[in-house]
Amino acid sequence: MKYSRRGILLAIVLVICLIIKIYSSSEARVENGYANGFFPLFGKGMRYLFGSIPFSVGDLIYTFVIGFLAWKLARFFRFVYRKPKRSAYLQRFKKLGYSILLTPGIIYIVFNLFWGINYNRKGIAWQLGLPGQKYTTAELREMNCLLLEKVNSSKRTLVKQPIVYPTNKQLFEKVELAYQKLTAEYPFLSYQPSSIKTSMWGWFGNYAGFTGYYNPLTGEAQLNTTIPKFLQPFTACHEVAHQVGYAKEMEANFVGYLAAKASPDTLLHYSVYLDLFMYANRNLFINDSLSARIYAKELDSAVKKDILEWRKFNLQHQGKLEPLVRWAYGKYLQSNQQPNGISSYDEVTGFLIAYYKKFKKI
Numbered sequence: 001m002k003y004s005r006r007g008i009l010l011a012i013v014l015v016i017c018l019i020i021k022i023y024s025s026s027e028a029r030v031e032n033g034y035a036n037g038f039f040p041l042f043g044k045g046m047r048y049l050f051g052s053i054p055f056s057v058g059d060l061i062y063t064f065v066i067g068f069l070a071w072k073l074a075r076f077f078r079f080v081y082r083k084p085k086r087s088a089y090l091q092r093f094k095k096l097g098y099s100i101l102l103t104p105g106i107i108y109i110v111f112n113l114f115w116g117i118n119y120n121r122k123g124i125a126w127q128l129g130l131p132g133q134k135y136t137t138a139e140l141r142e143m144n145c146l147l148l149e150k151v152n153s154s155k156r157t158l159v160k161q162p163i164v165y166p167t168n169k170q171l172f173e174k175v176e177l178a179y180q181k182l183t184a185e186y187p188f189l190s191y192q193p194s195s196i197k198t199s200m201w202g203w204f205g206n207y208a209g210f211t212g213y214y215n216p217l218t219g220e221a222q223l224n225t226t227i228p229k230f231l232q233p234f235t236a237c238h239e240v241a242h243q244v245g246y247a248k249e250m251e252a253n254f255v256g257y258l259a260a261k262a263s264p265d266t267l268l269h270y271s272v273y274l275d276l277f278m279y280a281n282r283n284l285f286i287n288d289s290l291s292a293r294i295y296a297k298e299l300d301s302a303v304k305k306d307i308l309e310w311r312k313f314n315l316q317h318q319g320k321l322e323p324l325v326r327w328a329y330g331k332y333l334q335s336n337q338q339p340n341g342i343s344s345y346d347e348v349t350g351f352l353i354a355y356y357k358k359f360k361k362i
Helices: 002-024 027-050 057-081 086-114 116-120 124-128 137-160 168-185 202-208 229-243 249-262 266-287 289-297 301-316 321-334 341-359
Strands: 196-198 212-215 220-223
Touching (some): 002 086, 002 116, 027 116, 057 212, 057 220, 086 116, 124 249, 124 341, 137 266, 137 289, 137 301, 168 249, 168 266, 196 229, 202 321, 220 229, 229 266, 266 301, 266 341
């Protein structure tokens, strides 16, 4: 009877997984039902529940899970060390096999219901009626030129006044204000209440290569506040885009751009245009390396100084861990409607070009 109950539970979990898979196969169904129906209310509820807590609940959950897995692994090795009888081995491996089947299924259900189905929505390009994201090399050169002008002008504005970087709390308030400004133009990007937290794992993120992340279990946006200050505003805007339902990385980059651009704060403008110029310039380098180098040389000296600081920071935290994390995360992205893996972040350039084609502004 004990194992039959386990079998029934496993069957129920697998059926729910299949239902989620079938439901997610239609972009229109996900966009209309989940992304614009269920998730906005659910996400807002999560932010109401955890947003006012001054620390990251999601990070505590991750810490507990890591500790629990380490404890279970230690128990398993202790069991093997004691060299139990064959029957005990069989019993333990039956339980292990059951857990291997059941646990991923439960994780799949929770992840998708809480947030992950957003990977299958039509997305921001469809909502804004943008043309296709394919572009020519000439259009890529034009975008590099436009972003070059934006990043240089915003940096010069900052240099004219003493740059006093905001505290974490002040930065989060600036990002929240940016989304409030954006909502006036696009009500479907409403972001209330806010729930942006400082990551407890920032030191680890420096070696693993992440600057921020979204926790689907708690609806919190986590920012690695140990990275260079000029990178933090756009990273925070990007993570908030995940909070409002844009799961794909290029879409979160684009929504983050829209928010930062809507902000009255020049620091947010500089942060987003610097990041986007780097994406666009990297894309141009693949097709026209000479033009890419020319645009990069025309960056203001103060911008080049920031890029040098950025590179030094990355070099100081290089290690064997980051390539492994990047590979694993790339595989995760590929399994979630982003076939280019880590390079999916760069695809925001196509969104920018399409946006410029339609609205004639950037």
